[in-house]
Amino acid sequence: MTSTLEPAAEQQRRPETQGRREFLAARRRAVVVELTMTVLTVAVAVLIAFLVVLATGKDATGALNALLTGPLERTPRIGRWLADATTLSLLGLSVAIPFRARQISLGAEGQVYAGALASALVAINLPLPPVAAVLVPLGAAALAGGALGAVPGVMKARLGANEIVATLMLNAVVVRVFDYLLTDHLKAPGSTAVQSAPVRPDSALPLLSDFFGVPLDQANIGLFGMLAVAAAVWFLLARTPLGYRIRMTGSNPDFARFGGLDVPRTIEWSFVIGGALAGLAGAHLALGIYGGLQPDMAGGLAFEGIVVALLGRNNPVGVVAAALLYSYLRVGGDVMEQQTDVGSEAVTIIQAVIVLLVTARALPELVKRYLARREAR
Amino acid sequence: MGPVLDVVLSTGFLAAILGVSTPYVLAALGGLLAERAGVPNIALEGSMLAAACTGALVAGYSGSVWAGAACGIAAGALLALLLGVLHLYLGADAIIAGIGLNLLAAGATAYTVYALLGDKGGTSRLHSGALPSVRLPLIEDVPGLGAVLSGQNVLTWAALATTPAVAWLLYRARFGFHLRAVGEHPEAARSTGIHVHRVQFRALALSGALAGASGVFLSMGAVSFFVTGMTAGRGYIALAAVFLGALRPWGVFLAALGFGAAEALAVQLGNLDIPSQLVSAIPYVFTLLALAFFAWRRRSAARTATAPTSPPALPTLETT
Numbered sequence: 001m002t003s004t005l006e007p008a009a010e011q012q013r014r015p016e017t018q019g020r021r022e023f024l025a026a027r028r029r030a031v032v033v034e035l036t037m038t039v040l041t042v043a044v045a046v047l048i049a050f051l052v053v054l055a056t057g058k059d060a061t062g063a064l065n066a067l068l069t070g071p072l073e074r075t076p077r078i079g080r081w082l083a084d085a086t087t088l089s090l091l092g093l094s095v096a097i098p099f100r101a102r103q104i105s106l107g108a109e110g111q112v113y114a115g116a117l118a119s120a121l122v123a124i125n126l127p128l129p130p131v132a133a134v135l136v137p138l139g140a141a142a143l144a145g146g147a148l149g150a151v152p153g154v155m156k157a158r159l160g161a162n163e164i165v166a167t168l169m170l171n172a173v174v175v176r177v178f179d180y181l182l183t184d185h186l187k188a189p190g191s192t193a194v195q196s197a198p199v200r201p202d203s204a205l206p207l208l209s210d211f212f213g214v215p216l217d218q219a220n221i222g223l224f225g226m227l228a229v230a231a232a233v234w235f236l237l238a239r240t241p242l243g244y245r246i247r248m249t250g251s252n253p254d255f256a257r258f259g260g261l262d263v264p265r266t267i268e269w270s271f272v273i274g275g276a277l278a279g280l281a282g283a284h285l286a287l288g289i290y291g292g293l294q295p296d297m298a299g300g301l302a303f304e305g306i307v308v309a310l311l312g313r314n315n316p317v318g319v320v321a322a323a324l325l326y327s328y329l330r331v332g333g334d335v336m337e338q339q340t341d342v343g344s345e346a347v348t349i350i351q352a353v354i355v356l357l358v359t360a361r362a363l364p365e366l367v368k369r370y371l372a373r374r375e376a377r
Numbered sequence: 378m379g380p381v382l383d384v385v386l387s388t389g390f391l392a393a394i395l396g397v398s399t400p401y402v403l404a405a406l407g408g409l410l411a412e413r414a415g416v417p418n419i420a421l422e423g424s425m426l427a428a429a430c431t432g433a434l435v436a437g438y439s440g441s442v443w444a445g446a447a448c449g450i451a452a453g454a455l456l457a458l459l460l461g462v463l464h465l466y467l468g469a470d471a472i473i474a475g476i477g478l479n480l481l482a483a484g485a486t487a488y489t490v491y492a493l494l495g496d497k498g499g500t501s502r503l504h505s506g507a508l509p510s511v512r513l514p515l516i517e518d519v520p521g522l523g524a525v526l527s528g529q530n531v532l533t534w535a536a537l538a539t540t541p542a543v544a545w546l547l548y549r550a551r552f553g554f555h556l557r558a559v560g561e562h563p564e565a566a567r568s569t570g571i572h573v574h575r576v577q578f579r580a581l582a583l584s585g586a587l588a589g590a591s592g593v594f595l596s597m598g599a600v601s602f603f604v605t606g607m608t609a610g611r612g613y614i615a616l617a618a619v620f621l622g623a624l625r626p627w628g629v630f631l632a633a634l635g636f637g638a639a640e641a642l643a644v645q646l647g648n649l650d651i652p653s654q655l656v657s658a659i660p661y662v663f664t665l666l667a668l669a670f671f672a673w674r675r676r677s678a679a680r681t682a683t684a685p686t687s688p689p690a691l692p693t694l695e696t697t
Contacts (some may be wrong), residue, residue: 056492104472151665161672164419164472165620168613169668172661180654306476343491348484355477359469 033371034318038311042325045353049346063342070335071328077335079208079216083289084327085320086219086226087281091305092312092319093233094145094277099314100237101270102250107152107167108278109302110174111145115282117178118144120186120196120293123203123286133202138225138283145279146272148174153271157264163271171302182293196293205288220288227320229277234316236273246270278302307351310358326351390645392526395533396599397644398637400425400591402536404615405633406543407587409626411457412619413547414580415560419475420460421588422612423482424453428592430486430500433603434493437505446508446593453589456482457581465574479612487605499604500596507601508532508593532594539587544626556580588612617664623671636660 046067054060071077091108098105119137128136152166188197205220237243245266248256257263285297308326312318333347404421411418418424428449436445460478463469491497510530547553558566559576567573591611596603614636622629643657 052488056488058492104470106476155665155669155672159669159672160676161668162620164417165617165668166665169617169661169665172610172614173658173665176654176658176661180652183654184652303476303480306473307480310473343488343497345484345487345491348480349488352477352481352484355480356463356469356474359473359477360463360467 033368034313034315035321038313038318038322038325041311041354041357042329042350044357045350046329048353049350052349053342053346058342059340060342063336063340063346066336066339067329067332067347070339071331073335075214076217077331079219080334081324081327081331082208082219082223083217084330085323086222087284087289087301088304088308088327089226089230089320089323090277090281090284091301092308092323093230093316094274094281095305095309096312096314096316096319097233097237097246097274097277098267098270099309100250101246101267102253103153103156103267103270104164105149105152105167105271105274106164106302106306107149107170107271107275108281108305109298110167110171111148111275111278112282112285112298112302113174113178114144114148115141115279116286116293116297117181117282118279119283120199120286123199124197124292127200128202130202133200134205134287137199137203137287138280141279141283141286142276143279145282146276149271149273149275149278150268153268153275156271157267178293179295182295186293188292194295198292199287203287204291205284218289220284222284222288225280226284229280230316230320233277237316242266242269278305281305304351307355311354326354390641392529393641393645394634394638395526395529395537397641398634399530399533399536399598400594400611401615401618401633401636402630403532403539403591403594404588404612405618405622405629406536406539406626407457407584407591408616408619409622409624409629410543410547410556410580410587411584412624413560414556414577415563416461416464416577416581417471417475417616418457418460418581418584418588419472419613419616420456420478420482421584421591421615422608422610423475423479424456424585424588425592425595425608425612426479426482426486426606427456428453428589429596429607430490430592430603432593433500433503433505433596433601434489436597437500437503442506442508442597445505445597446590449593449597450586450589453587453592454582454585457585457588458578460585461574461578461581465577483606486603490603490605497605499602499607501602501604503602505597505601505603507599508597530594530598532590532598535590536594540626540630547626552576552579588615591615617661620671621664621667632664635663 046064050060050064053063071081091112094108094111095105119141122140123133123137126136127133148170151170152161152163155161155166156163182196183194186196187194205222205225207216208219208221208223209216235243237247245256245261246269248259248261249263249266249270253263256266281301282298286293290297304326308322309319311326312320312322329347329350333344336342336346337344404425407424408418408421430449431452432445432449434445435448436442439445456478460471460474463474463478464471487497490500494500494502496502508531510528511534512528545553547557555566555571555576556579558569559571559573559580563573566576592608595607595611615633618632618636619629621635622632639660640657643653646653646656
C-alpha cells in the first residue's frame with residue numbers, strides 16, 4: 001500500500017483507477033488463497049486415505065499411483081473423467097445456488113431422476129427436427145427439475161417448513177415413482193433387463209469422440225453445455241438483481257428483509273433454479289451417458305454434488321474446478337480398484353474427509369492464522 | 378380389496394410391522410434426543426451403518442453376539458460424538474458435517490469389510506449369529522396376541538421399552554430438563570450454570586447409541602450378517618419421523634411405526650398385483666403433507682401471537 005501522506009503521482013491524477021487496482025489485487029490474492037486451500041484440503045484427504053490403506057497392509061503406493069495417474073493414462077479414461085465432471089458440476093451448481101441463499105437443499109437426487117425422466121420421455125417418444133431434438137428434452141428436464149425444486153422452496157419460504165426433511169421426503173417419493181414408471185410402463189418391450197427404450201439418435205448428446213477423432217468413452221457435448229451453464233450461473237449471481245438478492249438473503253437475511261427485498265420469493269427462486277440445474281444433470285445422464293433410463297442411474301451422485309459445492313465454496317468457477325478435481329479422483333478410484341487390491345471405497349473415505357475438513361473450518365483457520373503471522377512479521 | 382384386507386388383518390402382518398419398525402423407532406428416538414438438545418443429528422444413518430458393521434464383525438470374530446451388540450452400540454455413539462466435536466468445537470455446520478460422517482461411515486464400513494474379508498458385498502461368509510428373540514410363555518398361548526408379541530427380537534422389545542424411557546428422561550429426569558433447556562435457549566441455560574456443551578455431548582452419545590442399537594438390529598436381528606449400505610436411507614427416514622412426531626417421544630414412536638407399517642405393507646403387497654413402489658411412497662407423501670400442515674399451523678399461531686406491527690417470522694436456517 002502507498003502512503004496516504006505522499007500520494008504517488010499516478011494516484012493523484014486518477015485515484016479511482018488506483019483504488020480499483022488495489023481492490024482487484026486484493027481479490028486476486030483471496031482467489032489464490034482459496035485455490036490453495038482447496039488443493040490443500042484434497043491433498044490432506046488423499047494423504048489420510050493413503051495412511052488408512054497403508055495401515056490395512058495393502059499396496060498403498062501402487063494404489064496412490066493408480067489413483068493419481070490412472071485417469072490420464074488412456075483417452076477413454078479422460079473421456080470418463082470429463083463426462084463425470086459434467087454431471088458433477090451441474091449438481092454442484094444446483095446445490096450451490098440454494099446454499100448461497102443459506103438454504104440447505106438435499107433435493108438434488110429427486111430432481112436428477114425427474115430431469116432424466118422428463119428428458120427421456122420426450123427424447124424417446126417425440127420426433128423433432130435435429131437441433132430441437134436435443135434442446136427440447138433439455139428444456140423439459142430443466143422444467144421438471146425446477147418444478148420439483150419449487151415444492152420444498154414454497155414450503156420453506158411461505159410456511160417455514162424444514163427444507164431438509166421436505167427435500168429428503170420428496171427424494172424418496174420421486175425415486176419410487178421413477179422405479180415404478182420404469183419397471184411397469186417404460187421398460188422396453190422384449191428386453192429382459194429393466195431399462196427403457198433407447199432415446200432417438202437425434203436426441204442423444206453428440207459424443208466428443210466424433211469431433212476429436214480419439215476414443216473418449218461417453219464424454220459428450222454436454223461438457224460445453226455445462227461450461228455455458230456455469231458461466232450463466234456466475235452471471236446470475238454476480239451481475240443480476242436476482243443474484244444480488246440471493247447473495248443478500250444468504251449473507252444477512254435481516255438486512256435483506258429490512259432493505260425491502262422479498263426474501264421468501266428469493267428463497268423460492270433459489271430452489272427453482274437449483275432444481276432446474278439438477279434436472280439438467282439428469283438429462284445429461286439420460287441423453288449423454290446411458291442413452292435411456294436405467295434403475296438407480298444417479299446412484300449417490302446427488303450427495304456428491306454437495307461435496308463439490310462445498311469444495312468449490314459455492315462459487316461457479318470454483319464448483320467447476322472442484323468437480324474436475326473430484327471426478328478425477330472418482331475415475332482414479334475405479335482404476336485403483338482394477339489394478340490393485342485396494343477398493344474404490346477408499347475414494348469415499350477421501351470424499352468424507354474432504355467434507356469434514358471443509359466444514360470444520362479448522363484447516364483454513366490455521367492456514368489463515370499462519371499467513372497473518374507471516375505478514376505481520 | 379379382499380386379499381389386501383386379509384393381509385392387513387393377519388397376525389403375521391402385525392408381527393412383521395413390529396419387526397420392520399424396530400430400527401425406525403430406535404433411530405428416531407435417538408434423533409429426537411439430539412434434536413431436543415439443539416444439535417440436529419443427520420448422522421443417524423452413519424451411526425446405524427457403523428454399528429451394523431461393527432456389531433456383525435465383532436460378533437463374528439469374538440463369537441459372542443452380546444459383545445458384538447455392545448461394540449456396535451459404542452460405535453454408533455462414537456460417530457455421534459464425532460459430530461459433536463465437529464459441530465460444537467470446530468464450528469462445522471451440523472447438517473453438512475452429518476452428511477460427511479454418513480459418507481465416512483459408508484466408505485469406512487465398505488472398506489473395512491473388504492480389507493478383512495475380501496468380500497465387497499458384506500460379511501455373509503462370517504458366521505456371526507443373531508441376537509435371540511424373546512418367547513413369552515404365557516402370552517404365547519393366547520390366540521392372536523401370542524403370534525404378534527411372542528418371538529419378537531430382544532431389540533424389538535428394547536425399542537418398545539425405550540419409548541417410555543425416553544419420555545421419562547425428557548420430561549421427568551433432571552438431565553432431561555437440562556437437555557430441553559439447552560435445546561430451546563442455550564444462552565439462558567448457560568446463564569443458570571448448565572454446561573451446555575456437556576449436556577449436548579451426552580445427548581449426542583445417547584442419540585448415537587440408540588441409532589447404534591437400530592443398526593445392530595439390522596445386521597444381528599432379522600439377519601445375521603452385514604451388507605454394505607444395508608441401512609438404505611433408514612436414518613434419513615427416522616429423521617423425518619422425528620419431525621413428523623412433533624418432537625415428542627410418543628409422537629415419534631407412532632410416526633416410526635407408521636413408516637414401518639407402510640414398508641411391511643409394501644412387502645406384503647408385492648405378492649398381489651399392486652405396485653409396491655407406490656405403496657411404499659405413501660408414508661413420504663404423508664410426511665410431506667404433515668410437514669406442511671404443522672409448519673402452516675405453527676406460523677399462523679406465531680402470527681396471531683405477535684403484535685401486528687412486528688414483522689412475520691423470518692425463514693432463517695432452523696438448524697443452527
